[in-house]
Amino acid sequence: MADIKSIYAGIPHIDEISQHGVFEGSKGKRMGTFAERSASQNKIVDSLEEAVRRTGLKDGMTVSFHHHFRNGDNVVNLVVGKLAEMGFRNLTLAASSLTSVHAPLIEHVKNGVITHIETSGLRGELAEQISRGLMDFPVVFRSHGGRGAAIESGDLHIDVAFLGAPSCDPYGNANGYSREEDQSISCGSLGYARPDAKYADKVVVLTNNLVKFPNSPYAIPSSNVDYVVITDNIGDPKGIMSGATRFTTNPKELLIAKTAADVIRASGYLYDGFSMQMGSGGASLATARYIRQMMIEERLQCRFALGGITGQIVSMHEEGLIDRILDVQSFDLDAAESLKKNRFHQQIDACYYASYLHESAVNQLDFVVLSALEIDTAFNINVLTGSDGVIRGAIGGHPDTADGASLSVVVAPLTRGRIPSIVQTVNTIVTPGSTVDVVVTDQGVAVHPDRPDVEVKLRDAGIPLCAIQELKERAEAIVGKPDPIRYKEKIVGVVLYRNNTVIDVVRQIEEDQ
Amino acid sequence: MFVPGNNPGMIKDAGIYGADSIMFDLEDSVAITEKDAARFLVFQALKTLHFGKKEIVVRINDLSSGLGIQDLEAIVRAGVHVVRLPKTDSAEDVVFCEKEIERIEKEAGIPLGTTGMMAAIESANGVLNAKEIAHASGRLIGIALGAEDYVTDLKTTRSDGVELLFARCMILNAARSAGIDALDTVYSDVNNEQGFIEEATLIKKLGFDGKSVINPRQIDPLHKVFMPSEKDLEKSRAIMAAIAEANAKGSGVASLNGKMIDKPVVIRAQRMLDLAEISPIVEGEEV
Amino acid sequence: MKLMKTGTAGTMESNDIMVTLEPKETGGVQIALSSSVMQQFGRQIEAVIRQTLTELGIAHASVDAVDKGALDCTVRARVRTAAYRAADQQNYDWGAM
Numbered sequence: 001m002a003d004i005k006s007i008y009a010g011i012p013h014i015d016e017i018s019q020h021g022v023f024e025g026s027k028g029k030r031m032g033t034f035a036e037r038s039a040s041q042n043k044i045v046d047s048l049e050e051a052v053r054r055t056g057l058k059d060g061m062t063v064s065f066h067h068h069f070r071n072g073d074n075v076v077n078l079v080v081g082k083l084a085e086m087g088f089r090n091l092t093l094a095a096s097s098l099t100s101v102h103a104p105l106i107e108h109v110k111n112g113v114i115t116h117i118e119t120s121g122l123r124g125e126l127a128e129q130i131s132r133g134l135m136d137f138p139v140v141f142r143s144h145g146g147r148g149a150a151i152e153s154g155d156l157h158i159d160v161a162f163l164g165a166p167s168c169d170p171y172g173n174a175n176g177y178s179r180e181e182d183q184s185i186s187c188g189s190l191g192y193a194r195p196d197a198k199y200a201d202k203v204v205v206l207t208n209n210l211v212k213f214p215n216s217p218y219a220i221p222s223s224n225v226d227y228v229v230i231t232d233n234i235g236d237p238k239g240i241m242s243g244a245t246r247f248t249t250n251p252k253e254l255l256i257a258k259t260a261a262d263v264i265r266a267s268g269y270l271y272d273g274f275s276m277q278m279g280s281g282g283a284s285l286a287t288a289r290y291i292r293q294m295m296i297e298e299r300l301q302c303r304f305a306l307g308g309i310t311g312q313i314v315s316m317h318e319e320g321l322i323d324r325i326l327d328v329q330s331f332d333l334d335a336a337e338s339l340k341k342n343r344f345h346q347q348i349d350a351c352y353y354a355s356y357l358h359e360s361a362v363n364q365l366d367f368v369v370l371s372a373l374e375i376d377t378a379f380n381i382n383v384l385t386g387s388d389g390v391i392r393g394a395i396g397g398h399p400d401t402a403d404g405a406s407l408s409v410v411v412a413p414l415t416r417g418r419i420p421s422i423v424q425t426v427n428t429i430v431t432p433g434s435t436v437d438v439v440v441t442d443q444g445v446a447v448h449p450d451r452p453d454v455e456v457k458l459r460d461a462g463i464p465l466c467a468i469q470e471l472k473e474r475a476e477a478i479v480g481k482p483d484p485i486r487y488k489e490k491i492v493g494v495v496l497y498r499n500n501t502v503i504d505v506v507r508q509i510e511e512d513q
Numbered sequence: 514m515f516v517p518g519n520n521p522g523m524i525k526d527a528g529i530y531g532a533d534s535i536m537f538d539l540e541d542s543v544a545i546t547e548k549d550a551a552r553f554l555v556f557q558a559l560k561t562l563h564f565g566k567k568e569i570v571v572r573i574n575d576l577s578s579g580l581g582i583q584d585l586e587a588i589v590r591a592g593v594h595v596v597r598l599p600k601t602d603s604a605e606d607v608v609f610c611e612k613e614i615e616r617i618e619k620e621a622g623i624p625l626g627t628t629g630m631m632a633a634i635e636s637a638n639g640v641l642n643a644k645e646i647a648h649a650s651g652r653l654i655g656i657a658l659g660a661e662d663y664v665t666d667l668k669t670t671r672s673d674g675v676e677l678l679f680a681r682c683m684i685l686n687a688a689r690s691a692g693i694d695a696l697d698t699v700y701s702d703v704n705n706e707q708g709f710i711e712e713a714t715l716i717k718k719l720g721f722d723g724k725s726v727i728n729p730r731q732i733d734p735l736h737k738v739f740m741p742s743e744k745d746l747e748k749s750r751a752i753m754a755a756i757a758e759a760n761a762k763g764s765g766v767a768s769l770n771g772k773m774i775d776k777p778v779v780i781r782a783q784r785m786l787d788l789a790e791i792s793p794i795v796e797g798e799e800v
Numbered sequence: 801m802k803l804m805k806t807g808t809a810g811t812m813e814s815n816d817i818m819v820t821l822e823p824k825e826t827g828g829v830q831i832a833l834s835s836s837v838m839q840q841f842g843r844q845i846e847a848v849i850r851q852t853l854t855e856l857g858i859a860h861a862s863v864d865a866v867d868k869g870a871l872d873c874t875v876r877a878r879v880r881t882a883a884y885r886a887a888d889q890q891n892y893d894w895g896a897m
Contacts, residue, residue: 251729252526258733388839417522417814417869418837442529477563478525480872482840521874522815549884550809553877556897561873583892590894621895 038213042170043228048082048206051227052160055202057083060090061159064200066193067097067120068164068176068329072239075164075206077104078231084113092116094156096147096192096350097394100124101239109134118156120144121384121394130492131390133508139391139493141384141506143430144192144328145354145362145400146498151195152351155500161200163193163220164234168207172225173218176330176347177340180211185237188330188339189309190219194349197224208234219347241333247289247312248282252442256411257286259463260369260440265294266461267438267454269366269407272300277307277362277401280331281371283411288312288369295321306353306361307368307397309345314338317345326361328353328397354400356499362397362404370398372412374426377468379433379448381410382426384495387419389485389509391493395430399498402435407454414441420475420482422468427485429504430495444471486510514726515572515699517542518551521558528564530729531736536570539584540599548580552587559591570631572597576610585610589617589628595654600662601632602639607649614652626652631696635659636666640680643687655694657725658684661701674715685720697724706734713738741785749782801856807886810870810878817845817870819882824860829853835867848872852879855897861886 008014008022030037045051057063063083065076076095081104083091093105093114103125108114118140122130130139142150150156166185167178174197176190185208197203197220204227205220248254260283264270270291278288289312295302304324305313311334316322318338325345330336338345354362362368373393374382381402386392402408412421422441437454439446446468447455458465486509493506514532516523518539527535537558543551555571571593573584585596598610607630614628630652634640640663647656658680660671669676681697688695697716700709713724713735723739726732741749751769756779759767767774803823810818814836824830831849835842845867852875853861863879870878884892 249730251530254730255530387837415525418841418871419869442526478871480841480844482837483843485839520813521870522813525815525871549890550878550881553809553881554874556894557873557877557880562871583890586892586894 034213038170043172043222043225044170044210045204045227045229048079048204048229048231049086051204051229052082052086054227055160055204057088057160057202059088060092062092062094062116062157064158064161064196065093065095066163066190066196067095067099068187068190068192069235069240070187071099071101072236072241073099073101073164074233074235075162076102078233079162079206080105080108080114084108084111089113090115092118094118094158096144096196097121097396098123098126100126102126106134116140118142118147119394120147120396122391123393127391131385131506131509132511133488133490133492135492138491138505141395141493141495142500143354143395143399143496143498144350144397145356145360146395146496146500147192148195148350148353149355149357149498150500151199152355152357153500158196158200160202160204161193161196162204162206163190163197165190165193165205165207165220166234167209167211167215168205168228169211169213169215169222170228171213171222172203172205172220172228173213173215173222174205174207174220174225175215175218177336178209178211178215179217179340181209185209185235185240186333186336186340187240188336189327189347191328191347191349191353194219195351198349202226204229206231206234208232217347241330241336248286250282252413253282254286255442256283256413256440258290259442259445260287260409260411261290261294262461262463263409263438263440263445263458264291264367264369264407266458266463267367267407268457270294270298270300271366273303274300274366275304275306275364276302277305277365277368277397277405278310278313279369279371280308280310281411284369284371285310285312287411288316292316292321304364306365307401309335309338311335311338314342314345317342326353354397354404354498356400356403360400360404362400365401365405367407367409368401368405369409369411370402370431372410372421375410375412375422375436375439375468376426376433377422377424377472379436379439379468380426380429381431381433381436382428384430384493385428385506387427387482387485389427389487389507391506395495399431399435402431403498407437408435409438409440410436411440414443414471414475415479418479420472420479422471422475424472428495428506432497432503439468439471441471443474446471514729514732515542518555518571519543519547521554524554524558525562528562528567531732532567532726532729533723534568534570534595535564536572536597536725538572539580540572540574548574552584556587556591559588559593568594570595570597572599572633575600576606576613581610582613585613586617589614589623590621592623593628595629595631597631597633597657599633599659600635600639601646601656602636603642604645604649607632607646607653611650611652628652629654631655631657633657633659634680634684635662637663639663640683643683644690647687647691647693653691653693655696655722656684656688657696658698660698663698674712681716681719681721688722689720694722695720697721699725699727700731701727703728703730706730710734710738745785749785752778752782753786801858801883801887801889803858803861803883803886804888805886807882807884809881809885810874812866812868814868815870815874817865817867817875817878819849819875819878820864821858821879821882821886822862822864823886824862826860828859829861829863831863831865833863833865833867835865836869837867841867844872845870845875848875849879852876853883856880856883858883
C-alpha cells in the first residue's frame with residue numbers, strides 16, 4: 001500500500017487511466033441493518049414544498065408530468081397549485097398529455113405561473129380557452145414519439161419532472177402498479193414518464209404507496225430519482241382506469257371494423273408471425289375482434305402487439321394468439337393487471353416505442369388501425385381539433401405509428417351527425433397523408449394512390465374501392481357543404497411532426513355568438 | 514330491415530348495412546302522439562335521401578284507424594316502392610288499400626301501378642284467408658307473417674317456432690299459389706345470434722324468400738343462411754351451361770352426367786344463381 | 801297557414817332538431833337557433849327554416865330551434881310538423897310539398 005504512492009507517477013499513461021489519484025482508505029462500514037437505513041437515509045422528503053425547494057426550481061424553468069392517470073390525475077393540479085403558492089412564474093409545463101381535469105391550469109396561466117405549455121393533447125375547458133386565445137405563447141403539440149425524441153435530443157430540456165407513481169420505494173424505484181400491495185391505484189405502464197425520469201435534471205416522484213426497497217419490478221430506477229414525496233392525493237382511481245373496455249354493439253362501428261379487418265387480410269399483412277397496433281376506439285377494438293376470428297380460422301400467430309394496450313389485446317395474448325405485448329400505456333384495468341402477471345407483457349418507454357432517432361418499435365409494425373376526426377382528400381389526418389376548430393383531442397402516437405407501420409388503416413364513419421369526416425382540407429394536419437395507406441368508412445374504402453400494390457390486392461379480394469374524392473362527395477351529398485370555420489390571425493398552437501419539424505398551426509377561433 | 518319512422522339518425526344510416534329492402538315504420542315503433550311527425554319525416558326522407566338500389570318499403574298504419582290513409586297520401590306521393598299493409602285479415606283489406614293507392618297515384622300524376630304492395634298477415638283470420646289475400650291484387654309483391662299479434666290471437670306465445678308452423682306453411686303456400694314472395698316475421702332477441710340463425714335456417718328450409726330484421730347486426734347472419742354454398746352454385750352453373758348447350762344445338766332435351774334435366778331443376782338452378790348475385794360472397798365460416 | 805297556438809316537434813336526440821313555433825301578428829319570422837354544428841351549418845339551418853315557413857305561407861312567427869346535427873330533410877319535416885300542430889290543422893296538402 002505504501003508503495004503505490006511512490007510508483008503512482010511512474011505508471012505509464014496514468015493521466016489517461018485515472019484522474020482520481022491514489023486510494024486513501026474507504027469511508028467506513030455502515031453498521032445498522034438495511035431496514036434501518038431505508039427508514040432513515042433515503043430520498044423521502046417531508047413535503048412537496050420542501051422537495052420543490054431542494055430541486056432548485058427557478059422562474060422560467062420547465063416542469064414535466066406524465067398522463068398515465070388520465071382523467072383521474074391530481075398530480076398536475078397539486079404540483080402547479082403548490083408552485084403558484086410558492087410564487088413561481090413563467091414556467092413551462094411540459095406534460096405528455098393534458099385532459100379535462102386540468103381546467104384549474106387556466107387560473108395559473110392567467111396569473112402568469114404557467115406561460116408555456118407543451119403536450120400531446122388538450123381537452124375540456126382548458127382546451128376551449130386556449131382555442132379562444134388564453135395564452136400568448138402558442139401551445140407546442142408533439143406526438144408521443146416526437147416528445148420522446150425531443151427529450152432525448154435536448155430540444156425539450158426538463159428542469160424538474162414531477163412524476164406520480166402508484167408504487168415507489170424509499171430510494172425512488174417507481175412503478176405504475178405494485179406486485180406486492182396495490183393501494184387502490186394502478187395505471188399499468190409508466191411508459192410516458194420514463195424519458196422524463198431519465199433526462200430531467202431533477203426528478204421528484206409523488207406516490208401514495210411507499211413499498212419496501214427494492215420495488216420490483218420498477219418502471220423508473222432509483223438512479224433517475226432525486227426525491228420522493230408521499231401523498232394520498234395523486235389521483236382518483238375511477239378516473240385513472242375504467243374497467244374492461246366494452247365491446248361495441250354499435251352497428252356502424254361493427255361494419256367499419258369488419259371492413260377494416262377484411263382490408264388488412266386482403267392486403268397481405270395478416271400472415272403467420274405478423275405485428276400490429278390497435279387503437280382504443282370502438283371501431284379499432286371491434287377490428288381486433290374480427291382479426292382474432294381470422295387468426296383462429298387461419299391458424300395465424302401474432303408476434304407482438306404494440307402501443308396503448310387494452311383488455312382485448314390481453315385476452316388474445318392469454319389465449320395464445322399474441323406472443324408478446326409491448327405496452328407504453330395501459331388503457332384499462334385488464335391491461336394493467338396483465339402487465340403485472342404476464343411475463344411476456346413488457347413495459348416500454350416512449351422512446352423505445354416511437355422515437356424517430358433510432359429504430360423504435362413502431363418501425364416493426366405490419367399494420368396499425370387508427371381513428372380520425374377528419375380525413376382530407378390528400379389523406380391528411382386531423383385528430384386534434386374538432387369540426388368547429390376548437391382543440392379537443394390528442395396527437396398521441398398517430399403520426400408515429402402511421403409512419404412506422406407497413407400498412408396504416410384509418411377508420412372513421414363517413415359522417416358524425418351532420419359533420420362529414422371526409423373533407424376537402426382538414427382543419428389541422430397531424431398525420432401527413434403520405435403516411436396513410438387506406439381509409440375505411442361505413443360507406444366506402446379508399447386506398448392512397450401511392451399504394452397501388454395494396455389497391456390491386458384489395459381489388460383482387462373483391463373489396464369495393466372508391467377514390468377519396470368520391471367519399472368526400474358522398475359525405476357532402478348527405479350532410480350538405482359546411483361553411484368554413486372562421487379563424488383569427490393569432491396562432492394558439494404549433495403542431496410538430498414526429499421529427500419535430502412544424503407541420504401545421506392551430507389558430508384562435510372567431511366567434512360571434 | 515325495419516327502421517323506426519321517427520328516428521332521423523336511423524333513417525339517415527338505413528342504407529349502409531346491406532339490407533336488400535329498407536322498411537320505414539310508421540306503425541308500431543311510432544308513439545300515437547308522434548304519428549304526424551314520423552309521417553312528415555319519412556315523407557321528407559323519401560324525397561331527399563338516397564338509399565342506392567335498395568327497395569324502399571313503408572309500413573303504414575292500419576287503414577281502419579284513419580291514420581293509414583294519411584300515411585298513404587304522403588308516401589305514395591313521395592315515391593315509395595312498396596306499401597306494407599299491416600293486419601291484413603281479408604282480400605277486401607287489400608282491395609281497399611289498392612283503391613286508395615290508385616286514387617292517389619291518379620291525383621298525383623304518378624303512372625298507375627307504380628306503387629307495389631305487401632300484405633302482412635297477423636291474425637288467425639288472415640292466415641285462413643291467406644290464399645285470397647295473396648291473389649287479391651296484382652300490386653302485391655309478397656305476403657308476410659307478423660308473428661307478435663298472431664301468437665296473441667292464437668292465445669299462445671312465441672317459443673321454438675312450432676306455434677308458427679301452420680301460419681308459415683299457409684302463407685308460404687298462398688304466396689307460391691299467387692306467384693309472389695313469402696316473407697318471414699322478425700326475431701326480436703337481437704343478442705341471440707344463434708337463435709336467430711336457427712330460425713332463419715328453418716324458414717329457409719320451408720321455402721321462404723326472406724325475413725324481416727330489426728337490427729343491422731342480423732343482416733350478415735341472414736345473408737349467410739340464404740347464401741347458396743359454392744357446391745350448389747357450381748352444380749347450378751353446370752346445369753345452366755348444359756341447358757345453354759342444348760339450346761344452341763336446337764335440342765329440347767338437356768342432360769348432365771347422363772341424367773336428363775327437368776324443368777323444375779332448371780328453375781331452382783336459376784334461382785340459386787340469382788340469390789348468389791344478391792347475397793355477398795362469403796368465404797369460410799366466420800360469424 | 802295561420803298559427804293558433806304554440807307548436808313543438810322533434811327531439812333532443814342527435815341527428816334531430818327540436819322546433820317550437822309561436823304565433824306572431826307582426827315582425828316577420830324571428831329565429832333563435834342553437835346548434836351543435838352552429839359554425840358549419842347554422843346559416844343553412846336557418847335558411848331551411850325560413851324557406852319552409854314561407855312555403856307554408858307563414859309570414860310572422862317566433863321560432864325556437866335546438867339542433868343536434870339534423871339533416872335538411874329533418875329540419876323541414878320538424879318545422880312542418882310544428883307548424884301543422886301550431887295551426888291545429890290536419891288537412892295536409894302533400895301534393896304541394
